[in-house]
Amino acid sequence: MQRLMIADGSDIVRKVGKRILSELGFLVVEAGSDREAIMRCQAQLPNFLIVDAALEGALDVIAAVRAMPQGKTVRIFYCVIEADLKKMMVGKRAGADDFLLKPFDRKILTSVFGGFAAAA
Template identity: 75%
Template sequence: MQRLMIADGSDVVRKVGKRILAELGFLVAEAASSEEALGRCQLELPALLIVDAGMEGALDLIQNVRALPNGKSVRIYYCVIEADLKKMMLGKRAGANDFLLKPFDRKILTSVFAGLGVAA
């Protein structure tokens, strides 16, 4: 089972995302802040990380995860509210692999993550 972390300041976003992604076969952890997410990553690195672009310290979180041992192996999704090219480029420069548009729903998460949850 793949480990995935959702780092988002919204309780609702984390809970909904966790429920959907757990159904897809992920072992999902949650973090309400960049600091909490980094602390959890230092203890146990997830295979996938969803980072909310609106969260304070989001870009620093991505850079800090990349700097961890094996941090380059984490697939990081930078979650943006709109397709803002400037914000997306900042995420890419910080080390994000891909992007998710918020608000996400079951259809979006399933199309992006289906098949990855049980992959080794």
């Protein structure tokens, strides 16, 4: 089973994302802060990581994961509210692989992650 972490300061976003992604076949772990995300990644790296751009220390989380042994294998999605090119480039430079637009819903998560879950 593919492991996926949602690092977002919003309980609601994490809960909704977890429910949808669990139904797609992911083992979903939540982190409500940058420190919690880094600690959980140190304990066990996920295959996928969704990091909210609004999370304090979001770029630090991405950089910390990339610096970990096997950290380059994690597929990191930087979650932004709008297609803000400047913010997206900062995320890319920090090590994000791809982007998700918020608010996301079942249709978006299924289209982005459905193929990854099936490949597991």
